[in-house]
Amino acid sequence: xxxxxxxxxxxxxxxxxxxxxxxxxxIQFEEGAVAQSLTGTSGNPAEGRTxxxxxxxxxxxxxxxxxxxxxxxxxxxxxxxxxxxGSRWDEAQLRGLVVNPKMTFEGTVMPAFYKVDGFNRPGDAxxxxxxxxxxxxxxxxxxxxxxxxxxxxxKDE
Amino acid sequence: MNIKNTLTTKLCTAAVLTAFAVAAPxxxxxxxxxxxxxxxxxxxxxxxxxxxxGHLTEIMSGWRFRSDDTQAMEMDDFDNPGMLGAEEGLxxxxxxxxxxxxxxxxxxxxxxxxxxxxxxxxxxNDAKEAVYTIQMQINDCLTERMGAEAEKYDSKKMLNFEAVxxxxxxxxxxxVAIDGPAQSTWEQGKEMYYTRxxxxxxxxxxxxxxxxGNMIRADHLSQGQTNGFPVYRIKDxxxxxxxxxxxxxxxxxxxxxxxxxxxxxxxxELYVASRGNGLSVEGPSVRN
Numbered sequence: 001x002x003x004x005x006x007x008x009x010x011x012x013x014x015x016x017x018x019x020x021x022x023x024x025x026x027i028q029f030e031e032g033a034v035a036q037s038l039t040g041t042s043g044n045p046a047e048g049r050t051x052x053x054x055x056x057x058x059x060x061x062x063x064x065x066x067x068x069x070x071x072x073x074x075x076x077x078x079x080x081x082x083x084x085x086g087s088r089w090d091e092a093q094l095r096g097l098v099v100n101p102k103m104t105f106e107g108t109v110m111p112a113f114y115k116v117d118g119f120n121r122p123g124d125a126x127x128x129x130x131x132x133x134x135x136x137x138x139x140x141x142x143x144x145x146x147x148x149x150x151x152x153x154x155k156d157e
Numbered sequence: 158m159n160i161k162n163t164l165t166t167k168l169c170t171a172a173v174l175t176a177f178a179v180a181a182p183x184x185x186x187x188x189x190x191x192x193x194x195x196x197x198x199x200x201x202x203x204x205x206x207x208x209x210x211g212h213l214t215e216i217m218s219g220w221r222f223r224s225d226d227t228q229a230m231e232m233d234d235f236d237n238p239g240m241l242g243a244e245e246g247l248x249x250x251x252x253x254x255x256x257x258x259x260x261x262x263x264x265x266x267x268x269x270x271x272x273x274x275x276x277x278x279x280x281x282n283d284a285k286e287a288v289y290t291i292q293m294q295i296n297d298c299l300t301e302r303m304g305a306e307a308e309k310y311d312s313k314k315m316l317n318f319e320a321v322x323x324x325x326x327x328x329x330x331x332x333v334a335i336d337g338p339a340q341s342t343w344e345q346g347k348e349m350y351y352t353r354x355x356x357x358x359x360x361x362x363x364x365x366x367x368x369x370g371n372m373i374r375a376d377h378l379s380q381g382q383t384n385g386f387p388v389y390r391i392k393d394x395x396x397x398x399x400x401x402x403x404x405x406x407x408x409x410x411x412x413x414x415x416x417x418x419x420x421x422x423x424x425x426e427l428y429v430a431s432r433g434n435g436l437s438v439e440g441p442s443v444r445n
Contacts, residue, residue, distance in 0.1 A: 062373055062374040063373060076371070076372050076374050078372075078373055078378075109359065109368070119355060120354050120355070122356050123410075126408060128407075128414040131413065135356065138356065
């Protein structure tokens with residue numbers, strides 16, 4: 001009896017965690033912004049900085065520079081400087097920009113980091129081969145939250 | 158005297174340091190001019206062809222976007238490792254291949270007689286009713302005239318042939334035809350150039366038309382011109398063909414890429430070549 005009760009508790013926890021994560025196909029945009037957290041768990045700004053400046057993860061540094069990560073060499077010039085991003089945009093707008101910036105800026109060069117379909121000849125990462133049926137997004141839901149939390153720290157002086 | 162000597166040494170040192178400071182900035186000198194071996198003048202920047210109206214006003218060779226060291230390697234054939242491929246290509250040109258007992262030189266009066274090839278290909282082939290790249294034409298010669306096996310697209314041997322054909326055409330302006338029977342293939346290539354591919358959702362134009370001159374991490378984005386092909390890439394230590402470069406670019410958009418020699422890349426090569434009409438043939442060029 002006691003064991004059965006424990007099982008229910010464990011199942012309940014798992015179910016609530018799974019429900020909290022918003023799938024890439026279920027994102028609600030409002031004028032490009034995404035109000036709801038993708039995970040319900042606060043983002044970690046330090047983790048977000050690492051994601052953005054690591055080539056094998058977010059690789060945001062490839063196109064964007066920011067004074068806050070000026071220690072990372074060879075920041076790119078393709079996208080705008082991120083200084084003050086946390087003042088120019090609110091959290092929902094930043095989340096929308098990371099999830100899919102084309103919902104804010106039609107025709108932008110920037111990729112969507114939380115999107116899994118609607119691509120032309122999607123590939124399996126950088127192999128040049130066709131994508132698997134369950135193509136993962138470029139960043140996980142929690143990674144998106146971490147990046148948003150970091151961008152929120154980039155305030156105007 | 159000692160003081161004078163010391164002063165002279167100091168002045169010399171300063172002069173040398175200044176020379177180095179001027180000769181080796183971190184990034185490319187986009188205003189440099191290219192003259193190969195002190196005699197072949199190469200047009201690396203000119204007015205864009207009419208069909209690019211609304212897209213680009215000026216076209217620039219990738220040479221302009223490379224570092225001074227890389228630029229210098231192409232200014233003297235002894236410093237250009239790609240010229241070794243051209244030399245091998247010349248030897249291949251004189252070598253008998255296949256069952257017919259023929260070398261290229263048996264039909265063609267010296268490789269210089271083919272100087273008009275590199276600037277005008279890809280080109281419509283009447284007999285085959287298709288746009289032909291240089292490599293497709295070479296394979297026809299190998300299989301139909303010489304009784305030899307076809308070469309794999311962008312193989313070392315093919316790139317050696319391309320290198321020698323480019324080397325004898327250096328300084329002549331790129332001039333591929335985009336009208337007449339080639340037009341539909343050109344249109345196909347143009348559509349492809351502006352099509353976004355892969356999970357990164359990037360077109361050729363996103364980087365090479367909208368962002369040339371900008372840094373993408375440590376890489377200085379060029380216009381993606383093909384007048385320098387085949388290209389000796391320092392990081393690969395060998396010659397690279399245009400289709401292999403296209404394959405790598407599309408792969409890097411996290412896409413299912415296309416194969417060298419595919420109809421898609423033939424069309425793209427024609428279109429991209431036409432964006433460089435007016436730039437000098439420069440191959441085998443040196444890039445990083």
